[in-house]
Amino acid sequence: MRARPFAHPFDDDKLHEECGVFGVSGVADAANFVALGLHALQHRGQEAGGIVSHDATAGFNSARRMGYVRDNFTKASLMETLPGPLAIGHVRYSTTGAKGTTQLRDVQPFFGEFSMGGAAIAHNGNITNADALRRELIGAGSIFQSASDSECIIHLMARSLQRKVPDRMQDALRRVEGAFSIVAMTRTKLIGVRDPLGVRPLVLGRLDGCGWVLSSETCALDIIGAAFVREIEPGEMVVIENGEVASHRPFAPQKPRFCIFEHVYFSRPDSILGGRSVYETRRAIGVELAREAPVEADLVCPVPDSGTPAAIGYSQESGIPYAMGIIRNQYMGRTFIEPTEQIRNMGVRLKLNVNRALIRGKRVVLVDDSVVRGTTSIKIREMVLDAGAAEVHFRIASPPTAWPCFYGVDTPDRDKLLASSMSEEEMCAHLGVDSLRFISLNGLYRATGEAQGRNNASPQHCDACFSGDYPVIPSDRVAQGFCLKAAE
């Protein structure tokens, strides 16, 4: 019924967060709130979404759909099938399965019926020993229904000899390596967990005095009018039942390493991470960039939309006027069904257009959040020069992305990453721009509030995509031949 969608024809050349999770308990029609929360988290995953709810009489119900939350989970006819005061949901970007497109069976939450009752889980992150666990579980007679690494968790829970679901989940998660921020539910409990490093975010909110909310980001609390209470801490499990929140510490303590790229790109600018405004951090990155890499120019223009806060900061620090030199078409969606050849070849021009009258004859600083393969950067440079710009200077709000992420972000293989084989100068030549500068790793840390920059002895964040310093060994990938960075 549903044609196979083509991948983004203009390959937006960004890293993509793989998931957002959201859960609500203690309010009527919890699934409606989950739908709104997922809508606010849509930037974390646009391919598919799912919601599971529980109602005392209707039991567990679930709906999983390809496409945007707003196109599916806003319909009364669907939401009526998800009654009850407890619900969790998930939005998903891409698949770990074959063929490059999400299939419905890979869409979370996953549900399992256990001896003492059922549970549903929604997982943001990535299990780095999922292949090994999967082989082991299949050998013991488990039947997998998806290609998702996250399904291991529910099978490990099913085989736990514990009676209570939170205890089963602890059993399961102690076997799991990698990054996980999980929202789960039983008939009566809403559960949130973060891995010991706290790689992915997860926050707790309060709704109307009676309800509790778990969310990947604070921006999704805002949409339902929930108050931000606190972050779930790295290594913490909270179990919410009967309006009470109990906190557990099932894992051996470790020094947290929150993903620094959440600050740079993944999270929404109106979210608060680690007590800091994401927008403010990005603006501060622009300020740092202007200090580290000044240039004489007439205009500072963001590459829409993610470069905007850093461009504002760069303009404010440098005094060069800020301007919208590139305009985004608001009517783009994610994919095209059976597109014409022409659409397939259009690339970024379907989405972006240069403000020609503004750019002509000007020296332009373009601020972007990252350079991954560089393909889009080249097209943007062409468009800006075609429009008559005198000079084009790229300023990038993150250090060179030289290593893949194995903790829940969709990255190309290492050899596709421009920075894995080129120096900054080589990249500048490759992109054909007048200058190209990335923020330094220390500058980035400073912008996140670490006045001293990165503590190399014990880094404050996971920055593996920049540094190659992986806080959890990606064992499945190493088994497949991935070479870790040689010790220095």
Next chain:
Amino acid sequence: MRARPFAHPFDDDKLHEECGVFGVSGVADAANFVALGLHALQHRGQEAGGIVSHDATAGFNSARRMGYVRDNFTKASLMETLPGPLAIGHVRYSTTGAKGTTQLRDVQPFFGEFSMGGAAIAHNGNITNADALRRELIGAGSIFQSASDSECIIHLMARSLQRKVPDRMQDALRRVEGAFSIVAMTRTKLIGVRDPLGVRPLVLGRLDGCGWVLSSETCALDIIGAAFVREIEPGEMVVIENGEVASHRPFAPQKPRFCIFEHVYFSRPDSILGGRSVYETRRAIGVELAREAPVEADLVCPVPDSGTPAAIGYSQESGIPYAMGIIRNQYMGRTFIEPTEQIRNMGVRLKLNVNRALIRGKRVVLVDDSVVRGTTSIKIREMVLDAGAAEVHFRIASPPTAWPCFYGVDTPDRDKLLASSMSEEEMCAHLGVDSLRFISLNGLYRATGEAQGRNNASPQHCDACFSGDYPVIPSDRVAQGFCLKAAE
């Protein structure tokens, strides 16, 4: 099969342009170019779109679809049904028909088979004597297929005794009052016309040395890589055939009155109108506003997205830092099918969220493009105060909208327009903000490049929505009881 869409549940409280038109001749698969052009003009009409093409062997073909261009006219299977080197298209916002939703039969281009061959037309604007013409035509035996005012034109053409389509069109348009920018086609000709006042835009472009393009705006030339040649002049008809452009002047000459609201809001910021960058005009409006209506504040924030250029200008002129205090959710579409009660009540929060960490405790200047009914403005003020702003000052990039438009823009009835019954002070109290200021009409004219402001004796633009000075008497509406502004 197709559920009836609900109107924008959060009523975005904007005026809406009713149409965009586009045509291409002289290139293979012209319809593909038209599809791209319409995608770039989608902001002028989001409800539906249509394309007609002509091919020597396949004849005329047409496709009309509800929804976005990108969801329909990007598909190879559809575009293959529209072959040939000549094509025109149309995007449509709303209907003049009953029931408030566009029906497929109202979607343009309209096609008519005449004695000497067929023609298709796509019309941007509004015929102000359409009711009278319709009655006359029905009386003579014409059968109307739509509720659209534009259909009169094709019936008038069918009844013309001229043999050539351009001559039939001139016959027809001489009977028509109101605003029209028309792109039309026969088997061999691409035709463009603007009404004598030139209320709506229409430009001519050149494609690849062999093709010609007609477009509502220049931004749609950019997407297909066409060069901007010139504007079609008010009262001009161009007939393009065999690669040649012939210019005709079928109407009695009048002083042009181009719609000033195209500068303020309708057109895309990357378009060029009357030789001026739309973006630059909007930034200049912000500069004028800062001069006319200064205020002590900590931040200047645009109401996304249309307030952005004026907010940049306001910040630059006032020295108050520019910031993204309100964040737009990029995953909103236009309508919801059978939405839940909660979605229906969410209003603007589905689309916008306040950047709480940034706003808290700050005096905020919010720059918006217009206030129509004021409903959205109230919700935004509530959101911003909820987020802890110390003061909220609205600055509006257009004068008070006190009169409906009858020339192709969807406006509420006069009594729904806040400015029709309230002074600026009363509106400020109604909206509950610390201050509210609109740009003056003269300030707006200055920002569009008229250094002396408005020439009241002979205004340079149509500004009827602000001034009540209608350059064409809206005769159908007057017949229905609409009261024109008393002469002063």
Next chain:
Amino acid sequence: MRARPFAHPFDDDKLHEECGVFGVSGVADAANFVALGLHALQHRGQEAGGIVSHDATAGFNSARRMGYVRDNFTKASLMETLPGPLAIGHVRYSTTGAKGTTQLRDVQPFFGEFSMGGAAIAHNGNITNADALRRELIGAGSIFQSASDSECIIHLMARSLQRKVPDRMQDALRRVEGAFSIVAMTRTKLIGVRDPLGVRPLVLGRLDGCGWVLSSETCALDIIGAAFVREIEPGEMVVIENGEVASHRPFAPQKPRFCIFEHVYFSRPDSILGGRSVYETRRAIGVELAREAPVEADLVCPVPDSGTPAAIGYSQESGIPYAMGIIRNQYMGRTFIEPTEQIRNMGVRLKLNVNRALIRGKRVVLVDDSVVRGTTSIKIREMVLDAGAAEVHFRIASPPTAWPCFYGVDTPDRDKLLASSMSEEEMCAHLGVDSLRFISLNGLYRATGEAQGRNNASPQHCDACFSGDYPVIPSDRVAQGFCLKAAE
């Protein structure tokens, strides 16, 4: 959204009635009754259907859909859009337009707004001078919206100088040549007309004491529980208003020539035509066939489903046992969307299967209703012989079909009709069967109740498809070069 359907891949090699019409007045929610009536008339047209209704407050409403009545006009959400006590409808088989598939714009009823009010018409039959009328109307400024011959009628009505719709319709129909059974409506009137020859059927029914019904066949009265009142007579127009039926005779009287093929194949066996049960006539054809063309055999088997009554008659008259030697798959629809190559090549085997255990070693008489191109007959013969039949004898319940129909039946061009170029013996050899016999034209007339057979001086029926004796000159076709049968 809607892929272009392929024609019946197994080309069922039948003649197809092009339309069924139905109208109801004087009952609440008349459109619901029309939907049921059209469902009962679905055999007369399977490609598309439409309904127009009128309600005092909602005015005229219409819905036209591709596909079966039961898939569209059973839905509450659609039927709610068709309120009121007066409604007419139409089912359609094929198109007179280009490309071989019906387009939505060709689906009736057609609607026209006239000076004194609107009217909708649904037409069964075919206008034989439609091309000439169309040229004339276009020359006078009418704009056609469809490729349908029937649209001429509504344009002629629009141009009539009469004030009342029935008078306009009489004006129009006096210009029209060919076959028409029409159901039409205004805001208050339900109108039925048959052409002077009465080629197509139309009957009047009474519903619940207060309502009136017009229908192509009586079987559609049964489904809504309406009583059969009488046939509309050839050349009669009935106008039903305020519960009263007025009869008019707008045409010069002629001797009726009702289509004899309605008895043989088009009409449903549970309908009554001209006072005779269609089933009984078909059974009588079988009896005649058994007398005219006896054969020694073991079994008489119908070719499902239309051969069944004649096979029963043949068995009863001959004493050879009746048996279901060929089984029809009940899950076949009309067309396939983008079928696999294999489906395309399957032919009749997708629909029919031989009852092998029954047939093996037997001498089988296969009774079918007609042979058109012979393609299906050959496949059936192959299947039956493959299953081990000892002998295969075809008996055909109609005379050889040697001439195309121009009065509302979809027939191949003359050179595609097997009987146009072959004698019975040649056809027998071509089909490869042990014997082949058609009923004689006189035999067929006898079975319809004409004890003396055909009155060649003044035939009782239109039998042009068998005799080449066209009661109305098909002037458009003759102008295109069609050769009438030479006078004998």
Next chain:
Amino acid sequence: MRARPFAHPFDDDKLHEECGVFGVSGVADAANFVALGLHALQHRGQEAGGIVSHDATAGFNSARRMGYVRDNFTKASLMETLPGPLAIGHVRYSTTGAKGTTQLRDVQPFFGEFSMGGAAIAHNGNITNADALRRELIGAGSIFQSASDSECIIHLMARSLQRKVPDRMQDALRRVEGAFSIVAMTRTKLIGVRDPLGVRPLVLGRLDGCGWVLSSETCALDIIGAAFVREIEPGEMVVIENGEVASHRPFAPQKPRFCIFEHVYFSRPDSILGGRSVYETRRAIGVELAREAPVEADLVCPVPDSGTPAAIGYSQESGIPYAMGIIRNQYMGRTFIEPTEQIRNMGVRLKLNVNRALIRGKRVVLVDDSVVRGTTSIKIREMVLDAGAAEVHFRIASPPTAWPCFYGVDTPDRDKLLASSMSEEEMCAHLGVDSLRFISLNGLYRATGEAQGRNNASPQHCDACFSGDYPVIPSDRVAQGFCLKAAE
């Protein structure tokens, strides 16, 4: 997108077979053959269908769809996703899950990845100890994905310690009670199994000299041109690999008890069961009925379509003429999406109409295959009397259905079965007919070829629905309180 379908609004009051299975190996694009086979088996299950295929390079692929085979598995775009020389498929009638409608996750084939490779299974029948097995498997950590009893088999296979799939399947099936005809596949093997009683059919066919086919019925061999080889025997497992068929006997031998209702109603008349033509058996039932229950009458009419062969037999034995007194509308589908109130209330009149001209004044024998709840029988009696029949005599081609089936047929609860609480006379009064007679159980056995009738000491068939004599104790149902027939 997909509204929840309503159950048959006119409740056709039949028992429904729950499934058909089909598998092909050794030919290119095996899935295309499976699609055709499933189309021929559509009468065994109309709600949904699924196909799994295996290709050396593409691995396992599957597609499962709601609706008819012909609407889904005929499309090239879908079938291209199912490559390879090995494929199995399944059509499904109803669900064992909650809510009365099949959900996609309940649609077979089910697939499991095991340590030594994957397998897919398609199951016709019903596991009578599925609840107990499910509890046991969940206790051991298996996660179920559907509400289907059949899923137990794949979990039992996953937990088997055997290495080869056929051995795992034997392990699994030895734990299973009830009826099963299974078609399964691995990467290289096509497997067929029947339970020891052989309750459901399964046959072996040969295709083109190189391929092998497994099918529920022989009619599905015919459609792909496969030759019937033999039935899979009760208790037999065949493993087809590299073109060789190996036969195994994994179960303790038992006397077979093939379902007698397959002869009466479920199977298609063109299939061969146990060496006998189904059509011929049904005709023989009519002959037996005419002997057991003669009546003076004018016409013998089948209740379409399943009563037809028995009516032919009754007519032939009694000498009363056979006639089509009730006509079936060929354009009925299975369900309606959100039907109008009127459609919901139409009942059988949407599907059947009485041939009024034929029936009036006649004494009619109506031959139907079974009486379940009697609801349809009452409506048919009303229709026939309304049409003016003088007398109505029901003759039923099966004994009274007094007990539910637990072996793969959808039956109402016992208290809904008319025959569970009424004698033949009481039923006659309840239905309001002039006479009502069922064939005797011995008469039915005789018609199936058992000249001596039923061997009560060791019945030749499963006839539990008539006799209450259950060959396998339905243990799950007994645990839920179902009372078996007291020993006599």
